[in-house]
Amino acid sequence: MIKRWFTPRWLVALIAVALVAGAGVGIGLWANAASKPRSTALVGPGDRAVATAEAARQKEGAGVRNVTLTAAPTTLRLDGRKVTTWAFNNTVPGPEIRANAGDVIRARVVNRLSEPLTVHWHGIALRNDMDGVPDVTQKAIKPGGAFVYRFTVSDPGTFFYHSHVGTQLDRGLYGPLIVNDPKDTTAPRRDITVMLDDWIDGTGRTPDKVLDDLRSGATKSDDSSDMGSMDMSDMGSMPGMSSSSMGTSDGSEMSGMMPTKNNPLGSDVTDLAYPYYLVNGRPATDPATFKVTPGERIRLRIINAASETPFRVAVGGSRLTVTATDGFPVRPVTTDTVLVGMGERYDAVVTVPRTGAVPLVAKVEGESTQSAMAVLRTGTGANPMPDTKVKELNGRLLTYADLRATQAAALPTRQPDRTYTVDLTGNMSTYKWGTTTNGKKDGTLTVRQGQRIRLVLDNRTMMWHPIHLHGHTFQVVTGSTPGPRKDTVIVPPMSRVTVDVDANNPGQWALHCHNIYHAEAGMLAMLSYVK
Ligand SMILES: [Cu+2]
Known part of the structure; x- marks a missing residue:
């Protein structure tokens, strides 16, 4: 059975997309809605405008990066414990895809799973019909089937790919996608990908079971009593409501839930306690290790591929100079630690502080004891303890207001043609x-378009x-102009974040x-x- 990514209120729009696309996408699945009114004016993934936009990206003499990603059941070893999961090419993360800006990626995806599959190329401004959203931009790849994704990658930076069907992201179906900038001559020679994940698959519950449990309320033990169970969706009508005014209502339980400088996500940060937290597929007890030289400048490409967990990342004995987020450059800013939400990426330059084994810690935000860890190693010697705390985690925490797009990356100044207010609604009690x-x-x-x-x-x-x-x-839009370019943005509880986007890539986009x-x-x- 095809797993549904969308709730029923999507049926009408999806049918319209399918009809415009003219490829019969989703018709069978969504036939029940066909009698409802529909628009025929949508720019679908098969529309000529999509091909035109791709043609504008193509460069003469562009390289082609060929890769085959085979999704199949496999076994992962977590510090000696064998867990079964689904992964690309039998590795977690999947193989790192590296290309140069302007290259064409030609990825043949083979589905050896028992469920349908699509692959989404997270952060890439690519042609809509290659975006990998099932029943919106393509029909999912059936078990036993294959699909060739072919698209130009125009922008250099740190990206990743992952399954976009159901809860498959919370298996091992993800990997890094790094687009080099051939014109960048100042970057450190050593480029280290740090891919973060929360891990539960194969330890007794599948991600599908986790979702069922969340829906039936069987989650972290404290969830039924905390503020996360309250339905706050009508509170916007209260005059003067903002996170800061709520945060000062002293003594109330609500004020304890609100974001603060040190707890920018509030106190209800995660719904799930995972058995493992991983860097590049390895737990802190058996850490991923990178060979480096004392005093060397290295670039970390930090990617949060977790499904439910934000991490606070720091290197013991060194500060981080952040040079990019979500693939796009910012004016370099030096800080002690960065908070990385699911789907976000940060590039940070680090000077290796000393000889020995330097801990790179990714602490679970909102938890005092749980963390992932990797090791920057310059020689022999024991690994840091798995629960190593580094003082940088309590140092200066980067905020979006610290980040400014470089001149080349900033959007031109312009008034919006259209404003949409998107309310994010829901609560833990009904999930x-x-x-x-x-x-x-x-x-x-x-x-x-335009x-x-x-x-x-x-x-x-x-x-x-x-x-x-x-x-x-x-x-x-942060108040310091120009704000950072991003494709994933943290919106704290009971708070508002404004972003501007140029509609320059026609299609239907999630x-x-x-x-x-x-x-x-x-x-x-x-x-x-x-x-
Ligand atoms: Cu959410």
Whole structure:
């Protein structure tokens, strides 16, 4: 059975996309909705405008990176414990794909799973029909089937790929996608990919069972009593409501839930306690190790591929100079630690502080004891203890307001043609999450090619959400101009984040929470180009 990525209110829009695409996509699945009214003016994935946009990206003499990704059941060893999972090419993470900016990636994806599969190329501004959203941009690849993804990668940076079907991201179906900038001559020679994950598959529960448990309320033991179970979706009508005014209402339980400087995600950070937290597929007890030289400058490419867990990352004895986020450069800013939400990436330059074994720690945000760890190693000697704390974790924490896009990366100054307020709604007690766009629940943000769109992401819930837009890189409006370009942005509980995006990549693009369980429970919308 095809796993549904979308809630029923999506049926009408999806049918319209399928009809415009003219490829019969999703017709059978969504036939029940066919009698409802529909728009025929959508720019579908098969539309000529999509091919035209791709042609504009293509460079003469571009290289082609050929890769085969075979998704299949496999066994992963976590510090001696064997767990069964699903992965690409029998490794977790999947193989690192490296290309140069302007190259064409030709990825043949073979599905040897018992479920349908698609692959999403997270952060890449690619042609819509290669975006990998089942029943929106393509029919899912059936078990035993294969599909060739072929697209140009224009922008250099740190990206990743992952399954976009159901809860498959919380298996091992992900890997790094690094696009080199051949013109960048100042970058450190050593480039280290640090891929973070929370791991439960094969330890007694599959991700599908986890979702069932979340829906039936069997999650972390404290969830039924905490504020996360309150439905806050009507609180926007209270005058003057903002996170800061709520945070000062002293003594109330609510104020304890609100974001603070040291707890920017509030206190209800995660719903799940995972048995393992991994860097590059390895737990802290058997850590991933990188050979480096004392005093050497290295670039870390930090990618959070977790489904439910944000991490705070630091290197013992060294500061981090952040040079890019979500693939796009920022003016370098030096800090002690960065908070990385699911789907976010940071590039950071580090000077290896000393000889020996230097811990690179990714602490689970909101938890005092859980962390992932890797080791920067310059010689022999014992690994740091798995629960090593580094003082940098309590040092200066990077905020979005610290980040400014480089001149080349910044969007041109322009007034928005259109503003959408996207309310993020839901609560833990029903585990139904959703979106309301300009007061409507149809989840559609209609845009025309060439427009500047402003999205006001208004979180009406007591949990934080990392919101990801496919196919585009927006600019976060932070107050320090120009804000960073990003494709995934953290929206703290009961708070608002504004982003601007240029509608320059025609098609139908998902906008969703990158907490995979929130997305599966309905927190998604569609940036929908019309003619
Ligand atoms: Cu969420």
